[in-house]
Amino acid sequence: MSNLPDLEGLAIFAKVVEMRSIAAAASELGLSAPTVSKALSRLEKRLGARLFNRTSRRLALTEAGRQLAGRAQRLVTDAEAAESDLLAQSATPRGLVRLAAPMSFGLREVAPILPEFLALHQEVSVDLHLSDALVDLIGEGFDAALRLGFLPDSSLIARRLCAAPRYTVAAPAYLKRHGRPSHPAELENHVCFGYAYLANPDIWHFSNAAGDEVTVRPKGQLRANNGDALMPALLAGLGVADLPEFIVKDALQDGCLERVLYDWLTPQGSLYLVTPPGGPRPARVGALADFLSQRLARDRKGSPPKESE
Structure with a gap:
């Protein structure tokens, strides 16, 4: 018995x-x-x-x-x-959501819109963890995480929120001194800053609308796992970098940086919200996912910046 x-x-x-x-x-x-x-x-x-x-x-x-x-x-x-x-x-959305996000994206894109979410859902609180390290959702007790780029196969449940384009950029002063590359292969003769958050930062893959593909091994004096850490050297006119749109968009709009190789793109990833597998998703997590999807997708409508003449 x-x-x-x-x-x-x-x-x-x-x-x-x-x-x-x-x-x-x-x-x-x-x-x-x-x-x-x-x-x-x-x-x-x-x-x-x-x-x-x-x-x-x-x-x-x-x-x-x-x-x-x-x-x-x-x-x-x-x-x-x-x-x-x-x-x-x-x-009813209620309780704590532990959300992990990449450092720069969290500071620039998530933190500014969180007050609106908290005002809409006054019984929900958010613990925002910012790090460029890949957190273990299950092992570290997170309800959800924002991931940029391409997702590896895993048991996590992924929801695509919006596109996350990347642009190859340089400062006008750098381009004036070293010339504007017209083909990805020319980057072999330029100073290129490495963005270590990429799956393979030692190789840049480019493709164009005609289906041509080019692989470049960038060389330079600086690499960082956070895109904002590359910005001072970029703005000082010391090199070229391939960075997410959310990091460089203000500098592009202000003319402090210019987009190069407009007809060539590195692999364009997406922004995903990933959650642990198993069972219904709590209403508080679903509410935050819906909010982020609507706001981040809305904020990204419009044409990408064109290459300067």
Whole structure:
């Protein structure tokens, strides 16, 4: 015999007491009358006491049955209340969301729009973890993470939020001194800064609309795993870099950087929200995912910057 209480038997017993009939209780529970009778017999055997005196016309509680009836009903009431509370929580966004995001993207794109999300969902709080390291969602207890680029195969559930383009850029001063490359192969003769967040920072792959592909091994004095760390050297006119649009867009708009190789693109990734596998996603996580998808996609509408003449 199991050490756990027969909660199903107790719930069926409480319903029979409430309905004062095995047949009526069976109908209410969506069970057959024999199934209800077997559950009562199983419970009586476990407790070593008869709970009902049964005749062909009536069902009467024994003394043991009367003692158990109140407690069984309270157990059912408590269980129903617990289920109701959890169902309400699953329907209404509520609680803490632990979200991981790349450092620069989190600072530039996520943090500025979080106040709007928190105002919309006042029962949700966010623990934003910023790092360019790839966090272990399950091992480190995160509800979700934002990932840029291309996702490796994994058991995580991924939702694509929006495109995450990258541009090859340089400062006007650098281009004036060293010339503007017109083909990716010419980058072999330029100073190129490495962005170590890429899957393979030692190789840049380019392709164009005609289907041509070129592989370049960039050489330069600086590499960083954070794109913002390359910006001072870029703005100082010391080299060329291939960086995400969200890092360079302001400098492109201001003319501090210029896009080169406009007809050639490095592999264009996406922004994904990844969550652990298994079970329904909590409403608080779903609400944040929907918000980020709508806001980040909306903020990225428009034409990409063109190469300067």
